[in-house]
Amino acid sequence: MSAEPLVVIDDLKIDVRLTRANRLPIVDTATFSIDRGEIIGLIGESGSGKTMLCRALVGTLGRRGAYIAGGKLTFDGIDLVTAKGSAWADIRGKRIGYVPQSALAGPNPVMTIGAQLEESILQDKEFSKGNVKARAIELLNIVQIRRPEVVMHQYQHELSGGMKQRVMIACAIAQQPELIVADEPTTGLDVTVQAEIMRLLLDIRSEFKTSIILVSHDLPLVNQICDEIVVMHAGSTVEKISSRDITRANHPYTRALYDSRIDLVEPKGELTTINGQPPTVGNWPVGCRFSERCNFVEDRCRLPQVLPIIPIGPNGFSTCLRFNELEK
Ligand SMILES: Nc1ncnc2c1ncn2[C@@H]1O[C@H](COP(=O)(O)OP(=O)(O)OP(=O)(O)O)[C@@H](O)[C@H]1O
Ligand SMILES: [Mg+2]
Numbered sequence: 001m002s003a004e005p006l007v008v009i010d011d012l013k014i015d016v017r018l019t020r021a022n023r024l025p026i027v028d029t030a031t032f033s034i035d036r037g038e039i040i041g042l043i044g045e046s047g048s049g050k051t052m053l054c055r056a057l058v059g060t061l062g063r064r065g066a067y068i069a070g071g072k073l074t075f076d077g078i079d080l081v082t083a084k085g086s087a088w089a090d091i092r093g094k095r096i097g098y099v100p101q102s103a104l105a106g107p108n109p110v111m112t113i114g115a116q117l118e119e120s121i122l123q124d125k126e127f128s129k130g131n132v133k134a135r136a137i138e139l140l141n142i143v144q145i146r147r148p149e150v151v152m153h154q155y156q157h158e159l160s161g162g163m164k165q166r167v168m169i170a171c172a173i174a175q176q177p178e179l180i181v182a183d184e185p186t187t188g189l190d191v192t193v194q195a196e197i198m199r200l201l202l203d204i205r206s207e208f209k210t211s212i213i214l215v216s217h218d219l220p221l222v223n224q225i226c227d228e229i230v231v232m233h234a235g236s237t238v239e240k241i242s243s244r245d246i247t248r249a250n251h252p253y254t255r256a257l258y259d260s261r262i263d264l265v266e267p268k269g270e271l272t273t274i275n276g277q278p279p280t281v282g283n284w285p286v287g288c289r290f291s292e293r294c295n296f297v298e299d300r301c302r303l304p305q306v307l308p309i310i311p312i313g314p315n316g317f318s319t320c321l322r323f324n325e326l327e328k
Contacts, residue, residue, distance in 0.1 A: 007179065011071040013025065014049070039211070044233055047280065054100075099168050100183055123175055139173065168185075228241070255326070287303050288302070
């Protein structure tokens, strides 16, 4: 087993092709790595580029007219920037499982849950028509679906939101991937079901040593189960921080996200919000893209510049020029 992280993302850039001559940058300066068995939370406001980054990891950017415009992306040492169809066939679904953002819309509506799971399982040569059904039931048991024999014959409209999400996770782990990319697997579910799905992901990690990248808007939620948190803002990764240090974050945007959490257990009275609107793609401010909404902004933050990635501790970083002056 190599000592290199399972996934390395370094200064990754993703553009969308608008016309033959026009390209729109959607993600730039995305930088972080994922170790084997590690759970990374990827958080940030809507439109910050989380799903595009997930799609880069499973090689489906092209379906949105997007492509990798620069930087490095490797999985177990394999260069995913230049990977072609046959290389992806060995990785997508097999070594990297994907729970797409729209998963709550559910599995395929015209196939039974069993047929869908069996289709995923049969991609793995270890399984054949003879043993596929047993494996499908085993997978439904792993994702803690009760009465799996009954559910095998059901269609997605017969399942609750939480069950649909469990089935999507079962499909994602069918081929025993080393990495699961779960794009907002709990958005739209009620809080108790959210907690159950999070617990399930933790169980999968401890049983199979799977690495997981968990995308969410909900910083306190992902913070409970992730080892490290990567924060995206306007197409950039602006901070990486260990979850245990989240209350002492090194970027004002991370702090603002944390302070604007809704705490149902200990309500804090007035709700805190982040000033202004997130910058939209194509209209990113020069310098620090959070500068227009930041309480700590100084003139130097607004200068045209590529912000440095300042290493903090063994694994973390911040792109805030004033990280050292933030109250700890
Ligand atoms: N084909 C496209 N053409 C133009 N813009 C696009 C295209 N696909 C995505 N975008 C834009 O890229 C940005 C990043 O999209 P992405 O789906 O990655 O955001 P996100 O962080 O996952 O947001 P959310 O939290 O709402 O899911 C968005 O502003 C989106 O509108
Ligand atoms: Mg998204």
